[in-house]
Amino acid sequence: METPLTQNIGPGKLPLNLQEYRAAGGYRAAHKALLEMESKDILQLLQDANLRGRGGAGFPTGMKWSFVPMYKDREERPKYLVINADEMEPGTFKDRLLMEGDPHQLIEGIIISAYTLQAEVAYIFIRGEYQRSADLLNQAITECKAQGLLGTNIMHSRFNLDIFVHTSAGRYICGEETALLNSLEGKRATPRAKPPFPQVSGLWGRPTVVNNVETICNVPHIVNKGAAWYKSLSLTEDAGTKIFGVSGRVRNPGAWELPMGTPVREIIENYAGGMQDGYKLRGFLPGGGSTNFLTQEHLDLHMDYTSIGKAGSRLGTGTMIILDDKTCPVGMVRNLEHFFAQESCGWCTPCRDGLPWVEHILTEFEHGRGEIEDMEVLTRHTHLLGPGNTFCAHAPGAMGPLESALRYFREDFEAHIHSKSCPWTGIRGSHK
Amino acid sequence: MEKITALSADEIAEITAEASHYEQPQAASIEALKIVQKYRGWVSDESVKAVAQLLNMSPAELDGVATFYNLIFRRPVGKHVIMLCDSVSCWIMGCEGVGAQLRNKLGIEFGETTADGQFTLLPVTCQGACDRAPVMLVDGELETHLDEDKITAILANQK
Numbered sequence: 253m254e255t256p257l258t259q260n261i262g263p264g265k266l267p268l269n270l271q272e273y274r275a276a277g278g279y280r281a282a283h284k285a286l287l288e289m290e291s292k293d294i295l296q297l298l299q300d301a302n303l304r305g306r307g308g309a310g311f312p313t314g315m316k317w318s319f320v321p322m323y324k325d326r327e328e329r330p331k332y333l334v335i336n337a338d339e340m341e342p343g344t345f346k347d348r349l350l351m352e353g354d355p356h357q358l359i360e361g362i363i364i365s366a367y368t369l370q371a372e373v374a375y376i377f378i379r380g381e382y383q384r385s386a387d388l389l390n391q392a393i394t395e396c397k398a399q400g401l402l403g404t405n406i407m408h409s410r411f412n413l414d415i416f417v418h419t420s421a422g423r424y425i426c427g428e429e430t431a432l433l434n435s436l437e438g439k440r441a442t443p444r445a446k447p448p449f450p451q452v453s454g455l456w457g458r459p460t461v462v463n464n465v466e467t468i469c470n471v472p473h474i475v476n477k478g479a480a481w482y483k484s485l486s487l488t489e490d491a492g493t494k495i496f497g498v499s500g501r502v503r504n505p506g507a508w509e510l511p512m513g514t515p516v517r518e519i520i521e522n523y524a525g526g527m528q529d530g531y532k533l534r535g536f537l538p539g540g541g542s543t544n545f546l547t548q549e550h551l552d553l554h555m556d557y558t559s560i561g562k563a564g565s566r567l568g569t570g571t572m573i574i575l576d577d578k579t580c581p582v583g584m585v586r587n588l589e590h591f592f593a594q595e596s597c598g599w600c601t602p603c604r605d606g607l608p609w610v611e612h613i614l615t616e617f618e619h620g621r622g623e624i625e626d627m628e629v630l631t632r633h634t635h636l637l638g639p640g641n642t643f644c645a646h647a648p649g650a651m652g653p654l655e656s657a658l659r660y661f662r663e664d665f666e667a668h669i670h671s672k673s674c675p676w677t678g679i680r681g682s683h684k
Numbered sequence: 685m686e687k688i689t690a691l692s693a694d695e696i697a698e699i700t701a702e703a704s705h706y707e708q709p710q711a712a713s714i715e716a717l718k719i720v721q722k723y724r725g726w727v728s729d730e731s732v733k734a735v736a737q738l739l740n741m742s743p744a745e746l747d748g749v750a751t752f753y754n755l756i757f758r759r760p761v762g763k764h765v766i767m768l769c770d771s772v773s774c775w776i777m778g779c780e781g782v783g784a785q786l787r788n789k790l791g792i793e794f795g796e797t798t799a800d801g802q803f804t805l806l807p808v809t810c811q812g813a814c815d816r817a818p819v820m821l822v823d824g825e826l827e828t829h830l831d832e833d834k835i836t837a838i839l840a841n842q843k
């Protein structure tokens with residue numbers, strides 16, 4: 253099994269410095285791209301490879317890039333490449349692994365991507381708490397500048413590029429790509445209306461591409477080994493490998509690079525070591541806190557965009573969170589909605605007012621004060637805050653776990669109502 | 685420009701260096717606030733005013749940014765800031781129990797600072813270390829696999 257993204261990463265292993273990374277074959281792809289390939293060749297290669305965005309939405313990367321206006325004369329308006337390293341989706345810990353484990357891989361991916369897009373400045377927008385990642389990336393950038401891999405006339409290709417690490421200060425909505433652009437510009441991080449799309453008018457109104465860390469880390473390998481190879485890494489039609497992760501009451505929580513399409517059961521049992529003694533799996537969020545619950549009946553699904561999508565959820569970030577039989581499903585959803593309510597940017601009313609109300613009702617359930625009519629109110633919110641009814645995808649994402657919990661764990665909600673208590677915590681409330 | 689006296693020469697130099705990375709200096713606002721916080725522990729009204737002047741913004745606009753983010757402190761905090769993750773994986777793995785122990789040992793609630801000014805206790809969202817839950821940050825350093833013994837040891841080590 254090939255693991256290109258993590259080939260230099262191992263437990264307890266320090267990240268490679270520039271010299272070591274080069275000795276391991278690093279920056280060969282950048283050399284090939286900048287000196288032997290034209291922008292349009294690389295774009296075609298990514299489209300052929302069927303690389304899809306690893307930030308959660310799975311949008312085809314080549315297609316996204318194809319909307320960027322291409323200039324004949326390099327002196328025209330600036331363009332920007334922005335790397336989304338915000339990674340604040342609850343239950344997600346994959347970009348940290350890539351940045352702490354092999355910072356030069358991301359830098360090489362940025363060089364090739366920026367060259368393809370004719371962008372001469374790239375920003376890595378990284379969450380404030382990932383200080384170690386930021387330090388390692390800055391160190392890698394310094395090494396590259398000293399060796400002519402960044403700056404002006406990179407590898408004598410006449411291509412210029414500066415990369416800056418921009419650290420954020422902790423707000424989930426900054427991961428949404430248009431809110432990220434406002435945040436980067438030093439404004440309040442509320443999302444922007446689309447269109448215009450960032451590829452045409454992004455940072456300071458310039459053409460801008462925003463891509464996830466893991467997406468860009470794939471680029472050097474595709475340039476090195478080609479589209480057919482990249483597709484052959486996968487078990488299903490969605491190409492490549494994917495960093496999958498598991499957290500919750502499993503024996504060996506962690507993250508692993510596996511073929512795209514690896515069955516859920518294999519990831520949980522073979523890699524995460526199965527459930528801890530005394531715990532049974534009741535359900536799982538396949539790709540972070542904003543994805544819909546799936547249950548035992550879905551364990552044989554392939555982890556890819558298509559199969560998980562067909563089952564009514566999303567691959568999301570590919571890092572699963574397991575719900576076990578000793579954890580209250582209502583409590584778990586309450587915890588998630590608390591997060592989403594707190595992290596709402598407050599721009600549009602359904603999300604700003606709806607999410608705290610949802611959290612409030614779920615808290616009432618947890619205190620044994622849920623009423624049968626509340627089920628209806630919760631269901632109504634899954635529509636009111638659903639796709640198309642709010643300014644950005646934050647609120648619809650928040651409704652994913654709620655909508656699916658109401659479907660799969662309905663009897664648990666009802667048990668709270670009938671017993672006037674939480675069957676897991678025993679907390680009992682007095683009715684008003 | 686009016687001379688900025690509320691910031692040190694180091695702060696001004698670091699902020700100016702950050703601002704040079706962007707088409708417009710305002711883009712350095714988070715970095716600037718974090719630089720001030722690094723030196724002073726928190727961001728006062730005077731600092732907001734001075735940074736805004738440096739970055740060519742109105743203080744109100746900069747404060748709109750400052751108050752938007754969880755990691756910018758607009759009020760004084762203790763010598764050590766403990767931030768306990770309360771998001772989903774840590775919750776499943778028992779962060780509520782850990783939180784109760786911290787509150788107990790420190791004698792404060794979340795959002796408060798101990799009377800001796802040593803510790804501020806705050807909740808924080810998912811830290812991207814879910815495979816090592818429950819976790820917290822102590823002055824920005826990640827502490828993982830928390831349980832009662834570990835909490836006792838960590839607190840004893842902070843002076």
Ligand SMILES: Cc1cc2nc3c(=O)[nH]c(=O)nc-3n(C[C@H](O)[C@H](O)[C@H](O)COP(=O)(O)O)c2cc1C
Pocket residue numbers: 304305306307308309310311313316336337338339340341424425426427428429430462463464465467468644645646649
């Ligand atoms: C509320 C919200 C939060 C998001 N957070 C992140 C994030 O932390 N990291 C990320 O890469 N994408 C995040 N996204 C997705 C981005 O908007 C965008 O689709 C992605 O960065 C594009 O990169 P990709 O095409 O390489 O996947 C978020 C989206 C929403 C709606």
Ligand code: SF4
Pocket residue numbers: 425443595596597598599600601603604642643644645646647
């Ligand atoms: S859906 Fe929520 S996060 Fe998105 S713009 Fe509206 S208020 Fe902001």
